[in-house]
Amino acid sequence: MRNKEASMPDAANFTYKLNGRVVATDDAIVSGRAVRNSGGLDPASDYILIQIADRTSRSIGLEEAIDLRQMPQPEFLSFKGDxxxxxxxxxxxxxxxxxxxxxxxxxxxxxxxxxxxxxxxxxxxxxxxxxxxxxxxxxxxxxxxxxxxKTVVIMINGRSRTIPRRKHSYREIALLAYPDADFEKFKYTITYLKGVHGAEGDLVEGEKIEVKNGMVFNVRRSDKS
Structure with missing residues (x-):
């Protein structure tokens, strides 16, 4: 049954997310049971409902009232169990x-x-x-x-490597790919993806680069001659 305020002609529409899906309602106040039912969670009592709030979370009871007007972006997750x-x-x-x-x-x-x-x-x-x-x-x-x-995990030539979180030089990256690197005899071409702020490009001799988790490097060696 709709609450009186939500039934007024000028009532606003409200939305919330349940398990990533947007649910719309004209009710400003909904129960924990109603939120579960909106996701087809039947019987509702078989499911735990978790409300995600400002960097925290809490469980919501079946008959607990939730005022959607007090939440800028209401979000809920459900888990089967008790x-x-x-x-x-x-x-x-x-x-x-x-x-x-x-x-x-x-x-x-x-x-x-x-x-x-x-x-x-x-x-x-x-x-x-x-x-x-x-x-x-x-x-x-x-x-x-x-x-x-203190460390980050990067990918070099398809292999995961854990390295200190700091700027690394061209030669340091090349040595991670080729521990026996010979910079007099060989040329090393280094490209990278998923860098800081999504950066991608080439790393050349004399340069250093800040590394981050998930950054991807491809290092290719070729004979200088």
């Missing part, structure tokens, strides 16, 4: 509906810049790989934080 898992990201409380959360989801939903790295405080400052995940539900609350990365 358990929620608590953890923190940069000291902000989170709830999740699965026993694991991927690093990519943490970056996305916590609005963490891709050049930062994720650290698992509760595991002795262990670095969480950008393509990795955190297992939740262990003893105690998992504590995750972000910091300036």
């Amino acid at each position: 358990s929620t898992f608590s953890f923190t990201v940069n000291e902000r409380g989170w709830e999740w509906g699965a026993a694991t959360i991927s690093a990519s989801d943490i970056y996305r939903y916590a609005s963490i810049a891709e050049e930062l790295e994720l650290i698992l405080d509760s595991a002795g400052d262990t670095v969480i790989p950008a393509d990795g995940a955190v297992v939740l539900g262990g003893h105690g609350v998992e504590r995750i934080r972000s910091r300036e990365a």
